[in-house]
Amino acid sequence: MDRRKRILVVDDEAPIRRVLELKLKNGGYDVFLAEDGEAALRVIESEKPDAVITDINMPRMDGKQLCKTTNPLKRERTFLTIIMTARIISEDEHWITTMKDTVFMEKPFSPSSILERIDQYFGVKR
């Protein structure tokens, strides 16, 4: 790996941020945290993460708005977006498919399968 891949975790629930932070750090990634879409935008700007894992329901700016705002940025420098949501409703399914390099995973989530999904994107074999 030329430089350690950077992952941004966006969730308003601290325990979820903690768990993903530890899991990804142990997996060899640099991890940044944000508790809503607004804070996430600032981190995306300054740290240029290689992947963003985000919740949908958050105060201030939600995950959908965050994706819509960051999607144009991917034309210059793409990154993986993983949307975590409790139940995928068809309306969500639709806008998610219109986003570049964006997938969703269900909540409750398995930390190890999130790590697997990230590894898969970066071609990391363990």
Add this chain to the structure above:
Amino acid sequence: MMDIVQYRDFLKSLSDISHWQFEIWDGGGPVFATAPDGPPAGERETLVSTIVTGNGFRVHPGTERFLAGAPLRHEGAPTGALLAWNNGAPNRTSADNVAMEPFLLRLTEILGEGLTTSTELNKMTTELSQSYEDIYLYGRLSSLIKTMHFSVHVLDDLIGEILEALHADLVFISLDNDKQMIMKFAPLFNRMADSDGFAKRLTAMVPVDSPSLKEHYFIVNESRLAPGYRELHADPYRTLLVTIQDGKKFYGWIGVVSFNVNHIFRRSELRLIVSIAEQVSVVITNTDLYNEMERFIVDMVKSLVQAIEAKDPYTRGHSERVAHYSMLLAEKMVFDKEQKTDLKWAAMLHDVGKIGITETILNKPGALTEDEYEQVKSHPTKGHSIMKPLAPLAGALPGILHHHERYDGKGYPDGLLGEKIPFLGRIIAVLDTFDAINTDRAYRKGSSVRKAMEILKSVAGSQLDARIVEIFTEIIASEECFREKEGTGEGRQ
């Protein structure tokens, strides 16, 4: 390993505003220093070892630079040291060197607390992470178990999930009733010639008086220490065996085997498997109850059919035959399980209303009077009202009520037209007509299969649904039993 990242910046700024430099040591050696040019390595090493063994503040006896340190403790025990040296004042009695003792002691205390907290936080986060994995797994498993019947397919998925989640080498479910043994292995697992036998011996070896069996499980965390289990495999393994049972009724086992004996089964893993076994037993119990209810219905239907046939000997076997044909048809038309059941009951019971019609009319050899014919025509509605109170047969009712409707709308009781006639009714109409022509009746002898089919085709589209007649024709052509009978003139099946 000490997590000191968060204190580096703090120590660095402290060294920037003073003559002091700092260094942190853990059990393995120095891990961080605010400046590269500290006192000689030997001096520092000696000091660290006196600090750790003496478990208190120490000053190095050298005079070149003032060098002191205090132990870093983790959960009370010294595991490393924080060193400080003064580049400004070598004199041991200078004011800030004297002040360093309480400062270092306080600082190491804070660092120690910080280390303990971050270690604990990591531990708790790891546990939380594991709970998330468990919740996720419970969710997936309960959606698998949300079924009335356990197919091999579902059980297969179930043990696949367990295998993956517990990082096991072998997972099996054995069900005593139907002598079923389903198992799955880890991808790289290749150590066993007779895995079925191994699994059977594992469960057979469980001591019947083991106290944990009261809570439905038995654990061997190290096979080499367990008499009996030691002999079952050359390599050491651990196994978790959970009974599938409902009260006293025993159904079988769920077993998990791992050849990694560096770990033991976690409490949460035990709970998980026990609760899966409970849910499996609930499904099996429900299935048993359901089967029992179904058997009861079958018996009841049989006795009703016997009652009709007792009144009308010419129709002996008629209901059974129509039911038999209906299943051939259902197979051909790819009915699902529920549709099949409804059709079968409807076919068995379509004439049940004849119970309410006098034998003299039913067995009358000659033509019926108008009044007598009206009575015969009432049997679909009579049958419908007899069966209506029985909820499990609700799906069959339209077939009973409407099996004498005609496709052209001239049938009874409701004169429904074409597709308005319930599907079951249209099916039974075809099969009922076929069997009636094919077999002897009070008023005439039965015709051959070929003749019967000709008659059926001639009324397709008027009396009968042409599509069903067509499908039934295909079945007649392909079924061996019809071909043998053909041409004998003897219509009985």
